[in-house]
Amino acid sequence: MSIAAETKQQVADIGDKYKxxxxxxxxxxxxxxxxxxxxxxxxxxxxxxxxxxxEWRLGxxxxxxxxxxxxxxxxxxxxxxxxxxxxxxxPKNTPLKQSLDEVDPKLLETYKKLGIPxxxxxxxxxxxxxxxxxxxxxxxxxxxxxxxxxxxxxPISEAIRDYPELVKKYLGSVVPVTDNFxxxxxxxxxxxxxFVYVPxxxxxxxxxxxxxRINASETGQFERTLIIADxxxxxxxxxxxxxxxxxxxQLHAAVVELVALxxxxxxxxxxxxxxxxxxxxxxxxxxFVTKRGDCRGRKxxxxxxxxxxxxxxxxxxxxxxxxxxxxVGEFYSIAIANHFQQADTGTKMxxxxxxxxxxxxxxxxxxxxxxxxxxxxxSVYGKAKNARNYTQCDSLLIGGDCGAHTVPYIExxxxxxxxxHEATTSKIAEDQLFYCLARGIPQDEAVSLxxxxxxxxxxxxxxxxxxxxxxxxxGISLEGSVG
Amino acid sequence: MxxxxxxxxxxxxxxxxxxxTLSIQPGQVHAIMGPNGSGKSTxxxxxxxxxxxxxxxxxxxxxxxxxTALAPEERAAKGVFLAMQYPVEIPxxxxxxxxxxxxxxxxxxxxxxxxxxxxxxxxxxxxxxTLNVSEEMLKRALNVGFSGGEKKRLExxxxxxxxxxxxxxxETDSGLDIDALRLVAEGVNTLRDPARAMxxxxxxxxxxxxxxxxxxxxxxxxxxxxxxxxELALELEARGYEHILKDVA
Ligand SMILES: Nc1ncnc2c1ncn2[C@@H]1O[C@H](COP(=O)(O)OP(=O)(O)OP(=O)(O)O)[C@@H](O)[C@H]1O
Ligand SMILES: [Mg+2]
Numbered sequence: 048m049s050i051a052a053e054t055k056q057q058v059a060d061i062g063d064k065y066k067x068x069x070x071x072x073x074x075x076x077x078x079x080x081x082x083x084x085x086x087x088x089x090x091x092x093x094x095x096x097x098x099x100x101x102e103w104r105l106g107x108x109x110x111x112x113x114x115x116x117x118x119x120x121x122x123x124x125x126x127x128x129x130x131x132x133x134x135x136x137x138p139k140n141t142p143l144k145q146s147l148d149e150v151d152p153k154l155l156e157t158y159k160k161l162g163i164p165x166x167x168x169x170x171x172x173x174x175x176x177x178x179x180x181x182x183x184x185x186x187x188x189x190x191x192x193x194x195x196x197x198x199x200x201x202p203i204s205e206a207i208r209d210y211p212e213l214v215k216k217y218l219g220s221v222v223p224v225t226d227n228f229x230x231x232x233x234x235x236x237x238x239x240x241x242f243v244y245v246p247x248x249x250x251x252x253x254x255x256x257x258x259x260r261i262n263a264s265e266t267g268q269f270e271r272t273l274i275i276a277d278x279x280x281x282x283x284x285x286x287x288x289x290x291x292x293x294x295x296x297q298l299h300a301a302v303v304e305l306v307a308l309x310x311x312x313x314x315x316x317x318x319x320x321x322x323x324x325x326x327x328x329x330x331x332x333x334x335f336v337t338k339r340g341d342c343r344g345r346k347x348x349x350x351x352x353x354x355x356x357x358x359x360x361x362x363x364x365x366x367x368x369x370x371x372x373x374x375v376g377e378f379y380s381i382a383i384a385n386h387f388q389q390a391d392t393g394t395k396m397x398x399x400x401x402x403x404x405x406x407x408x409x410x411x412x413x414x415x416x417x418x419x420x421x422x423x424x425x426s427v428y429g430k431a432k433n434a435r436n437y438t439q440c441d442s443l444l445i446g447g448d449c450g451a452h453t454v455p456y457i458e459x460x461x462x463x464x465x466x467x468h469e470a471t472t473s474k475i476a477e478d479q480l481f482y483c484l485a486r487g488i489p490q491d492e493a494v495s496l497x498x499x500x501x502x503x504x505x506x507x508x509x510x511x512x513x514x515x516x517x518x519x520x521x522g523i524s525l526e527g528s529v530g
Numbered sequence: 531m532x533x534x535x536x537x538x539x540x541x542x543x544x545x546x547x548x549x550x551t552l553s554i555q556p557g558q559v560h561a562i563m564g565p566n567g568s569g570k571s572t573x574x575x576x577x578x579x580x581x582x583x584x585x586x587x588x589x590x591x592x593x594x595x596x597x598t599a600l601a602p603e604e605r606a607a608k609g610v611f612l613a614m615q616y617p618v619e620i621p622x623x624x625x626x627x628x629x630x631x632x633x634x635x636x637x638x639x640x641x642x643x644x645x646x647x648x649x650x651x652x653x654x655x656x657x658x659x660t661l662n663v664s665e666e667m668l669k670r671a672l673n674v675g676f677s678g679g680e681k682k683r684l685e686x687x688x689x690x691x692x693x694x695x696x697x698x699x700x701e702t703d704s705g706l707d708i709d710a711l712r713l714v715a716e717g718v719n720t721l722r723d724p725a726r727a728m729x730x731x732x733x734x735x736x737x738x739x740x741x742x743x744x745x746x747x748x749x750x751x752x753x754x755x756x757x758x759x760x761e762l763a764l765e766l767e768a769r770g771y772e773h774i775l776k777d778v779a
Binding site for chain 2: 476477478479481482483484485486487488489490492496497499500501502503504
């Protein structure tokens with residue numbers, strides 16, 4: 048099978064509605080319930096971390112104790128009991144494996160259900176997969192090819208042991224430990240995640256991708272990702288998510304830090320399809336993520352593309368700090384909220400250097416009783432002469448019970464800056480739907496077609512294999528939303 | 531093939547069709563003429579199954595089947611095609627993608643297998659060529675920024691691709707220049723077939739020079755008020771609707 052055919056097959060297998068509602072029955076090893084200094088020590092010990100890392104975590108934990116959960120977002124949810132959750136869960140007996148043959152067949156089975164044939168991916172797609180199962184990385188592939196190029200792509204727990212100087216230098220340098228309530232919590236208890244370092248002048252020879260998956264009941268997920276593109280390098284990173292069906296709400300608070308040095312470029316793409324809760328608003332993932340990229344060098348570029356279809360609550364603002372002169376930040380987003388989902392998402396573009404440019408394209412789709420908010424900040428510092436921003440923010444409403452909100456904040460302290468903001472709100476028109484129906488296209492497919500058209504500019508930013516999947520997801524997540 | 535009996539249709543509380551009766555045999559082409567606002571487009575929408583058009587009385591039978599019991603997409607799959615008076619724009623969806631999706635939806639509903647991308651491309655290109663629809667148009671978003679004439683030509687292209695059994699053309703000739711008119715008429719004439727019926731709604735006798743109808747119906751105030759052969763169109767062109775309406779009044 049060709050790669051494209053393979054992808055299509057996988058997408059076809061996604062089938063109706065939310066098929067990922069299953070739980071793999073693997074003996075779990077858990078931290079004691081609740082959150083205390085002991086929990087932090089337990090996690091650090093489990094990871095065989097050096098002392099400096101434990102200190103870092105404990106420092107974060109202390110600060111977190113004095114912080115309050117933010118309430119400014121347009122999302123409502125029952126109070127989270129942080130003492131009722133488990134903060135660490137690992138499949139038992141899984142020291143790092145060298146090959147897939149060593150991986151627990153049950154894990155591989157899970158990947159299959161998810162439509163991620165790891166073998167095929169390795170052989171066909173040429174994608175290195177650092178597969179995170181719950182909190183422990185169990186399979187890392189294509190290491191050799193990356194090694195040759197000098198690219199480091201490994202679980203962050205491994206990087207902490209093997210590349211402490213790099214980690215010490217960059218960890219927390221983009222999202223400081225005390226940045227916000229959820230980021231601080233993550234700093235204290237992060238379980239694992241991905242580390243990427245692309246050396247000077249290297250163009251990463253393949254797209255890097257990681258599949259995250261929440262598996263254990265009541266287990267908070269605290270992924271930590273750190274990507275560094277050294278001078279003149281390029282890397283494209285894909286993140287895709289699915290989670291099993293659960294009635295209890297599950298907390299997810301990830302932190303992603305990107306650093307681009309002089310002339311470097313990072314492209315970060317996400318398809319997020321976590322369990323959104325049922326039609327009545329029961330269950331679903333709470334997704335509180337801090338993603339930030341630092342264009343630290345001159346002429347560096349960071350581009351975020353996200354397709355957010357899942358989670359009961361999404362609180363997420365992938366941002367760019369445009370520190371280097373002539374640096375470029377981009378944010379392309381599709382956020383779909385159906386049924387009782389609540390999404391409050393957007394970006395921050397902080398123009399610090401001269402001639403910095405940013406571009407924001409946001410497509411929000413609301414259906415059912417969902418609430419969808421775009422919240423974005425464009426800030427131009429005094430020294431950012433000739434800074435440019437273009438923002439386009441389009442909302443599409445399906446039905447009369449949902450809401451779309453646009454909250455743009457614009458601050459400019461330099462008179463030479465040029466900031467453009469365009470916003471539209473529209474409904475799927477009855478005549479568009481009828482036109483499709485009259486040509487034989489069934490309702491759900493018509494909605495999918497029209498919405499995909501609405502999102503086109505963003506979908507085009509995704510790497511090929513994600514684009515096909517994302518298009519399908521757009522349709523699936525809106526099934527039954529009309530009539 | 532199509533049997534409309536005593537059809538009454540309301541939009542909201544407003545009665546628009548008030549006892550329309552019409553029957554078309556396979557192989558025939560019928561024309562409907564009538565003043566603005568008489569209910570021609572309403573009839574076409576009802577045949578295609580648009581929501582919001584309530585049938586309060588009467589019946590529509592298509593190939594012996596109650597047409598009103600079918601959803602619009604089912605009607606399309608069974609060969610009912612409506613070339614719309616005002617084709618709709620769908621931003622971001624290329625014309626080619628739309629055609630492929632529609633064609634395969636119809637095929638699937640009929641239990642046929644999908645035509646793959648290359649098959650669709652070949653089919654569409656071949657038909658597009660005869661109708662002077664450019665490759666560039668197929669790559670653009672559906673009807674977005676198309677001129678009035680281009681939109682109409684695209685409707686006829688779809689008819690050529692879907693090969694319907696019952697084609698309803700609602701003022702497809704309006705807004706066409708002479709050359710385009712001839713092209714569209716040719717498109718229609720190519721599809722003329724003993725197994726196919728067509729209902730052509732028009733304001734202009736001119737079109738009927740190219741597409742010679744078997745029968746012409748005059749629709750006014752929600753009913754058929756006059757019927758005749760080709761010569762009726764000439765008479766209407768010369769004398770207008772007034773005297774016919776007076777005659778029936
Ligand atoms: N959705 C609607 N709501 C209210 N009135 C409507 C609606 N649709 C149609 N009508 C009315 O029904 C009548 C018939 O309209 P229709 O579009 O069928 O006329 P037509 O014969 O196609 O006219 P034209 O020659 O101008 O295309 C008109 O008076 C029109 O205003
Ligand atoms: Mg009309």
